[in-house]
Amino acid sequence: MVEGLLISLYVFVLAVFVGVEVISKVPQMLHTPLMSGSNAISGIIIVGALVVAGKGGSTTGTVLAVVAVAFATINVVGGFMVTDRMLQMFRKRED
Amino acid sequence: MNAEVGGMLPVLIPLAYLVAASLFILGLKNLSSPRTARKGNFMGAGGMLLAIATTLLHWEIVSFTWIIVGLVIGGVIGFVMARNVKMTDMPQMVALLNGFGGGASALVAGDEYLRFAMGGMDPTVVAQITIMLSVILGGLTFTGSLIAFGKLQGIVTEKAVTYPGSKVVSSLILMGAVGIGAYLVVLAEGNLQLYLTLNALALVLGVLFVIPIGGADMPVVIALLNSYSGLAGSMAGFVLNNNLLIISGALVGASGLILTKIMCDAMNRSLANVLFSAFGSHVAAVDAVDTYAGKTVTDISAEDAGILLTYASKVVFVPGYGMAVSQAQHQVRELAELLEGKGVEVKYAVHPVAGRMPGHMNVLLAEANVPYPQLVEMDEINPDLERTDVAVVIGANDVVNPAARHDTTSPIYGMPILDVDKAKTVIVMKRSMNPGFAGIQNELFFNDNTRMLFGDARKSLTDLIHAVKNGA
Numbered sequence: 067m068v069e070g071l072l073i074s075l076y077v078f079v080l081a082v083f084v085g086v087e088v089i090s091k092v093p094q095m096l097h098t099p100l101m102s103g104s105n106a107i108s109g110i111i112i113v114g115a116l117v118v119a120g121k122g123g124s125t126t127g128t129v130l131a132v133v134a135v136a137f138a139t140i141n142v143v144g145g146f147m148v149t150d151r152m153l154q155m156f157r158k159r160e161d
Numbered sequence: 162m163n164a165e166v167g168g169m170l171p172v173l174i175p176l177a178y179l180v181a182a183s184l185f186i187l188g189l190k191n192l193s194s195p196r197t198a199r200k201g202n203f204m205g206a207g208g209m210l211l212a213i214a215t216t217l218l219h220w221e222i223v224s225f226t227w228i229i230v231g232l233v234i235g236g237v238i239g240f241v242m243a244r245n246v247k248m249t250d251m252p253q254m255v256a257l258l259n260g261f262g263g264g265a266s267a268l269v270a271g272d273e274y275l276r277f278a279m280g281g282m283d284p285t286v287v288a289q290i291t292i293m294l295s296v297i298l299g300g301l302t303f304t305g306s307l308i309a310f311g312k313l314q315g316i317v318t319e320k321a322v323t324y325p326g327s328k329v330v331s332s333l334i335l336m337g338a339v340g341i342g343a344y345l346v347v348l349a350e351g352n353l354q355l356y357l358t359l360n361a362l363a364l365v366l367g368v369l370f371v372i373p374i375g376g377a378d379m380p381v382v383i384a385l386l387n388s389y390s391g392l393a394g395s396m397a398g399f400v401l402n403n404n405l406l407i408i409s410g411a412l413v414g415a416s417g418l419i420l421t422k423i424m425c426d427a428m429n430r431s432l433a434n435v436l437f438s439a440f441g442s443h444v445a446a447v448d449a450v451d452t453y454a455g456k457t458v459t460d461i462s463a464e465d466a467g468i469l470l471t472y473a474s475k476v477v478f479v480p481g482y483g484m485a486v487s488q489a490q491h492q493v494r495e496l497a498e499l500l501e502g503k504g505v506e507v508k509y510a511v512h513p514v515a516g517r518m519p520g521h522m523n524v525l526l527a528e529a530n531v532p533y534p535q536l537v538e539m540d541e542i543n544p545d546l547e548r549t550d551v552a553v554v555i556g557a558n559d560v561v562n563p564a565a566r567h568d569t570t571s572p573i574y575g576m577p578i579l580d581v582d583k584a585k586t587v588i589v590m591k592r593s594m595n596p597g598f599a600g601i602q603n604e605l606f607f608n609d610n611t612r613m614l615f616g617d618a619r620k621s622l623t624d625l626i627h628a629v630k631n632g633a
Contacts, residue, residue, distance in 0.1 A: 099192065
């Protein structure tokens, strides 16, 4: 168990470093799309929500899980779509 | 599904997750330039699709009915929101998305706890600790984001709301939540009542956390909640032993933290000061006067301002929240194009905290078809401002107050500002002489080279456009 935790901790810390490195290079101009886009990525909790929603079990549990799936889906669909809407507006010059 | 494929799933799913995580990282990397950003967003979406599709093959999933219900409801809401939101309302949208992300993490953790409390499983100590952390972070992010949304939307007051002893109450609730969480882990058996209490405390904490923060500090709050929603996801990853969740949550957590730091630096305030000082709760402490330090303001007519702009060779526009409020971005662009047609060099100077979220002004100007090479960051444009003929300030206030450079007694002293006062002439568009968020007078308005153009920004810009068209 401790070994599993340690590996997870390694993954977490290294991912933070990657995140800091990659995101520091995003220009101020794109900070709003960065926020909505990273929001969409945090919708990855949908993966967990799907498994708990599909496992079956108590009614309460299922209700919680369905709400979780819906919330996460809003995040994913809304996040990626609105980010694309913004990004397609950034143009060099109208021709 | 045949047995052979079924047997490979425990390897295939994590491998697909690895690909998804890589796509997220590459997607974020492509956000480093407006040229590749859209492609980056598609890569992220592709990674997400892959992750979702693979997850549906998961051996533990026995029923798809409820999954489909959740997906359809969420998908429709997300689609409608993303399609219809106005660019000026983007801070509210992001606040809501943060909230849903945090809420989802708390719910997933809650579902695991429910199984545990009902004797359906026996989680490790680590899983239990991270369940508590997901619930606290996720719950707090959920209600905190809703309050931030309410403030931005004008449903909840934009002012910093405080009451005597508010900090003590918040700290006690936080300690209570952590205490209950720790006790539940030590207890090592399910206790639903205490667990629900923990949830309630987390939800209350979110409200108390955001309520004392003023409207103009919302960029920091949204960035921080963004980070929390990521971290809550990471914690849920520890609970479910899922590396994809851990990695994605860490990426988002890092992104939110970086943005939070950038925002704080741009205001020369510590995060603690933004969160706890109730900055701006004394707005209107200064009266709307038109004399200051023995100087009076000079106003200008749209006609005269139009002539000034027409004969300039270099003009810099400085957009602020006032431009967003009066939806004037299209008029700004129209005026800029008119001037460019007359051979004037035009740029836009964007302060990092202008607007209600990081990058807010850039999105609005991009929406109005301003070419992005004209959007210049503060450090880059400041040396240029000395050589600028006319700087036009549109609904910005504290971020152009020269007191930040020299007045050690000013609450905004040390904050990096746009040095518009160094331009030959400054035209300030403003509704009235009311002070800005910091509640202080802006000496820029009283400078000899400043001309005030009073009125709604959109109306003033429309008048300016007429003046420039008719003038020369």
